[in-house]
Amino acid sequence: MSFFTPENLEKAKVLVGLYPDRRSALIPLCHLAQGQRGHLSHEAIEEIAELLEIQPAEVMGTASFYDMLHTEDVGKYLVGVCTNVACLLGGGQELLDHASDVLGVSPGGTTEDGMFTLEEVECVAHCDKAPCAQVNYRYFGPLGNGDFDTLVDDLKNDRLSESVPPHGVLSRVFRDAPPMVPLEIIHQERRKMDEAKKARLAAQNPDAGGKQ
Template structure:
């Protein structure tokens, strides 16, 4: 059976979205380049990309609905079904997973009674596991509408979603204040973030990511050999840089149980 044409937006909604769409399209020399932000725009209207939204994008850009659908279904940032006010993403890539991300994800699935990509009955939370968000310094990381909640535990993540469902004010670990998914989508479409404090908010790298920069600036102490058996050789105090690869060490120092001594220049 052929699919029925997608319904249109109500006249007042279409007029409002068309004004925003024309502003977005005007930023690009080729109108079809505006498709990604236009999909965010229609997502901000209903919380996901509907057939009506895709038809609207096609009409504004003089594309076929097939061309728009191909893009909307390719990128995971576009939702294809109703989703929650808060997209709660748990990083389950390697580092976050071994630091507790898998345990957090399992805890939230059980606590919320939903699976990956599913939404709670009250329409508040959509849970999903996400790919790396470049916050490995703060693993395990949970993101809510793409704002960071660092160094989480199953207990803290459970409290986080409970507070969101209860309408409590929740502050991200760093970055901009939290907003709804629809508000996030509108900002991704290219419109200003008018929330108080959002402009001044910064994320920033964590200590582990900044070690190399500090070393390059000469701000850290000189590297020290770290001996794996626990105690430093006589006369050398513990402490210093944590890496065992920053300076050479003799075989006898690295494995006291099998002293071989250093190799001399003559090969003796």
Template sequence: MSGLTPENLHKAETIVALYPERRSALIPLCHLAQAQEGYLTEECMEDVALLCGVSAAEVRGTASFYDMLHTEPVGRYVVAVCTNIACMLAGAYSVLTHAEEHLGIRVGQTTHDGLFTLEEAECLAGCDKAVCVQVNHRFFGPVDREGFDRLTGDLASGRLDDEVPHHGVLNRVERTHELEAHRESEGAER
């Protein structure tokens, strides 16, 4: 396990600088740590704590509230099948049961090769494409049983590498602009 790399520590400082209070950067920095390691390592949570001016326990406690933040390792691909009302009406539970059989794991588990973690998701706001499946928060749908096999096959073979980065990578567009309208108030931290 490791903490944030020097490059990411630098990125983290520029993210912290976007907020009037350091602690506001806590969730963005957790995403940054997940993008690096795939999940939140102890060392990364300690780094985030230092950067945000809170204890590591506060970081863990806050992260544990949120579904997207993982404090245990997950697979390279987190496959989330939505089963909420619109997807359920489109047969989501049949797709989910099939997914469990196809991957040989239950919801919440990771395949032995570390490739797939299966999740049952709440509504992902893709209801016009029900049954909706997210892989590392990239959308696919409608997905039926055969479509699920094709999707996981494409992921395993690397055919979707450009579209679907490894778990934790959320936003590949970097913000380059610092606060400009606020320059005069810089350093006036609470």
């Protein structure tokens, strides 16, 4: 084990413990790894596989299914412009073309300074602010070309570090809760619930139990 920082390794272990089956922690762990390095490196995948007790190919197979998990390096800011139908009606395609011109990269590309990765994204549920864009999964819209230029300028000059977190969607999500109630105890409780229910039903239907 060498990829996760000690602090993140602790978090990873907590995440693994949240599920009846440890593989369920796969996506959260991938987010955690991206938060640490920006993308999901092979090294990270190998370590996640070890934590989940599965093969790296299985982690890769799952991770590569999801658009947010990047196995290649990405920029500091992941800029996603929506061109789905509501944004399209509001000029989303034109905004994407503009973004491409301004950043000097095609969708999927990363600027040479490693600052921005531009993506064409599907609906991000901000259709009332069409056309909209997301930066590290924080939303901006409606965006005219000028608004977009200002946004880029603000990002470049660190004026949005408060509202736009570093890349890694879970970077500000921390579970701060007491240890989980063990499932065995839960199941004891549920057994009692089931018995109480049976007793109630029997009380409602006093005949039901006696009938053959």
